[in-house]
Amino acid sequence: MxxxxxxxxxxxxVTKTTSCLNLGVGLAREGRKVLLVDADPQNDxxxxxxxxxxxxxxxxxxxxxxxxxxxxxxxxxxxLHHEEGVDLIPSNLDLSSMExxxxxxxxxxxxxxxxxxxxxxxxDYILIDCMPSLGMITINALTAADExxxxxxxxxxxxxxxxxxMKSINMVRNHTxxxxxxxxxxxxxxxxxxxxxxxxxxxIRSKYGMHIRIFDTQIxxxxxxxxxxxxxxxxxxxxxxxxxxxxxxxxTKEVMRFVEREKQxxxxxxxx
Numbered sequence: 001m002x003x004x005x006x007x008x009x010x011x012x013x014v015t016k017t018t019s020c021l022n023l024g025v026g027l028a029r030e031g032r033k034v035l036l037v038d039a040d041p042q043n044d045x046x047x048x049x050x051x052x053x054x055x056x057x058x059x060x061x062x063x064x065x066x067x068x069x070x071x072x073x074x075x076x077x078x079x080l081h082h083e084e085g086v087d088l089i090p091s092n093l094d095l096s097s098m099e100x101x102x103x104x105x106x107x108x109x110x111x112x113x114x115x116x117x118x119x120x121x122x123x124d125y126i127l128i129d130c131m132p133s134l135g136m137i138t139i140n141a142l143t144a145a146d147e148x149x150x151x152x153x154x155x156x157x158x159x160x161x162x163x164x165x166m167k168s169i170n171m172v173r174n175h176t177x178x179x180x181x182x183x184x185x186x187x188x189x190x191x192x193x194x195x196x197x198x199x200x201x202x203x204i205r206s207k208y209g210m211h212i213r214i215f216d217t218q219i220x221x222x223x224x225x226x227x228x229x230x231x232x233x234x235x236x237x238x239x240x241x242x243x244x245x246x247x248x249x250x251x252t253k254e255v256m257r258f259v260e261r262e263k264q265x266x267x268x269x270x271x272x
Contacts, residue, residue, distance in 0.1 A: 001120050001121055002033075002120065002121075002123045002124040002125050002126060003124070003125055003126070003146050003147060003259050003263065004116065004120065004125075004126040004127075004128065004144060004145045004146045004147075005125065005126070005127050005128070005145060005146065005147045005148070005149055005183060005255075005259075006127075006128045006130055006141045006142055006144075006145035006147070006148045006149070007019055007020040007023070007127060007128065007129055007130060007148075007149050007151065008128075008130040008138065008141065008142065008148050008149070008150060008165070009130075009132065009150055009151055009152065009161070009165060010132055010133055010134045010138070010161060010164060010165055010168075011132060011153070011161050012132035013132075013153065014151045014152060014153040014188055014189070015151055015153070015188040015189060015219060015225065016129065016130070016132070016151050017040070017044040017045050017048060017129050017229070018048070018225050018226070018229055018235075019149075019151050019186065019188060019219065019248075019251075020036060020045060020127050020128075020129040021036065021045060021048055021049065021129075021229065021234055022225075022234050022235050022236070022244075022245075022248040023127060023149075023248060023251060023252055023255065024036045024086045024125070024127050025084050025085065025086055025234035025236055025237075026234075026236070026248050026249055026251070026252030027124070027125050027252055027255075027256070028084065028085035028086050029085070029236065029249075029252075030252060030253075030256060032124040032125055032256075033122070033123045033124045033125075034085070034086045034087065034123060034124065034125045034126075034127065035079070035086070035087045035088070035089065035119060035122070035123045035125070035126045035127070036049075036086055036087065036088045036089070036126075036127050036129065037060060037088075037089045037116070037126060037127065037128040037129065037141075038059075038060060038088065038089065038090050038091035038129055039060060039091065039095070039112065039128050039129055039130050039131060039137055039138070039140075039141045040091055040095075040129055040130065040131040040132070040137075041061075041091060041093065041095040041096040041131060041137075042091075042131070043090065043091040043092055043095075044129075044229075045088070045090075045091070045129040046059075046088065046090040046091050046092070047229075047232075048229040048230075048232065049080075049082050049086075049088055049232060049233075050082070050232025050233070051080060051088075051090055051232075053090060053091060053092040053093075054092060054093070056090050056092050058077065058078045059078065059089070059090050059091050059092045059094050059095065060078075060089050060090065060091050060094075060095055060112075060115070061091065061092065061093075061094025061095035061096070061097070061098050062078070062094050063075060063078055063089070063115045064095075064098050064102075064111045064112060064115055064140075065094070065098065065101070067111045067114045067115055068101060068102070068105040068106075068111060072118075073114075073115050073118060075089070075115060075116075075118040075119050076118075076119065078090070079119070084233065084234055084236070084237055087123075089115075095137065098111075098136075098137060099135055099136050099137055102136045102137075102140070103136070108136065108140075109136075109139050109140060109143045109172075109175070109176040110140070110143055110144075110176065111140055112128075112137075112140035112141060112143070112144045113140070113143055113144035115144075116144050125259075128141045128144065128145060130142075134164065134165070134168045138168075139168070139172060139176070142168070142169065142172040142176075142177065142180060143172055143176040143177045143180075144177075145177070145180060146179065146180070146181065147180070147181045147182070147183040147259065148169060148180065148181070148182050148183060149183045149184060149185075149186060149255070150162075150165065150182065150184070150185045150186070150212075151185075151186050151188045151219075152185050152186070152187055152188065152200075152204060153188055153189045153200075154187045154188065154189055154190040154191070154196075154197040154200045154201055154218070155189050155191070155196065155197065155200070155221075156196075156200065162204075162207075162208070169182065182212050182213075183213065183255065183258060183259065184212060184213035184214060184215045184258070185204060185208060185212055185213070185214050185215065186215045186217065186218075186219065186251060187200075187201055187204070187214070187215070187218045187219065188218075188219040189219065189220075189221045190218040190219060190220050190221060191220070191221045192218075192220075201218075213258065215251060215254050215255075216250075216254060217247055217250045217251040217254055218247065219244060219247045219248065219251070220243045220244060220247060222242065222243055222244045224238065224239050224242045224244060224245075225242075225244040235248060236248070236249075
């Protein structure tokens with residue numbers, strides 16, 4: 001069984017979707033089998049990979065609906081295959097209605113988990129692109145995940161938002177997923193020339209660095225990353241020599257090093 005990682009921050013504009021896409025493709029380039037899950041009704045990940053969300057008959061929302069009706073979801077029939085080696089469970093407007101429908105659902109926090117358990121053994125990594133809020137869909141994503149990666153924009157002071165996010169993660173640990181871990185914080189949209197970027201990074205390191213890993217890799221601010229998403233491809237396919245491509249390549253190796261080392265350690269402990 002592979003690792004399921006939620007890419008989560010309740011604030012928008014932190015390159016959460018871009019990071020999910022490029023980390024996923026980066027892992028695929030390293031020979032890992034990767035499933036991306038678009039858990040945002042705005043369907044930015046689906047669009048960034050080149051699909052028209054409104055034209056899709058089935059999506060994460062329809063799969064979750066089947067679970068709420070006590071039906072087994074045919075997850076493999078919904079998965080889309082991208083030419084860069086990643087698979088996708090897409091999102092469309094069906095997911096928008098799930099937030100209210102989940103209120104009356106049995107085991108409402110575990111609906112997404114019940115969808116993903118159908119395919120967990122097929123992938124080395126499942127990456128969930130969370131919506132920019134801490135509602136029921138995001139709680140579902142955190143309940144389904146083994147770990148969380150938190151992208152933080154190095155262009156504003158995020159202390160208050162980070163406090164809310166960590167409270168939500170702790171709430172999930174206490175009630176629906178006691179094994180949930182924070183893999184780390186990745187600084188994004190970094191402009192190393194500005195005092196503000198350095199101040200934000202220093203604030204994050206001083207406040208959270210003792211308890212949460214801060215990835216060494218920093219994702220630089222760059223137009224090319226946004227251009228790649230609009231073109232329906234990763235930054236690696238769009239411009240493999242660009243600064244963001246090199247950064248996401250390095251981030252991929254960092255994530256693999258931490259996640260797979262921990263997995264090996266756990267497997268060794270089980271054998272003993």
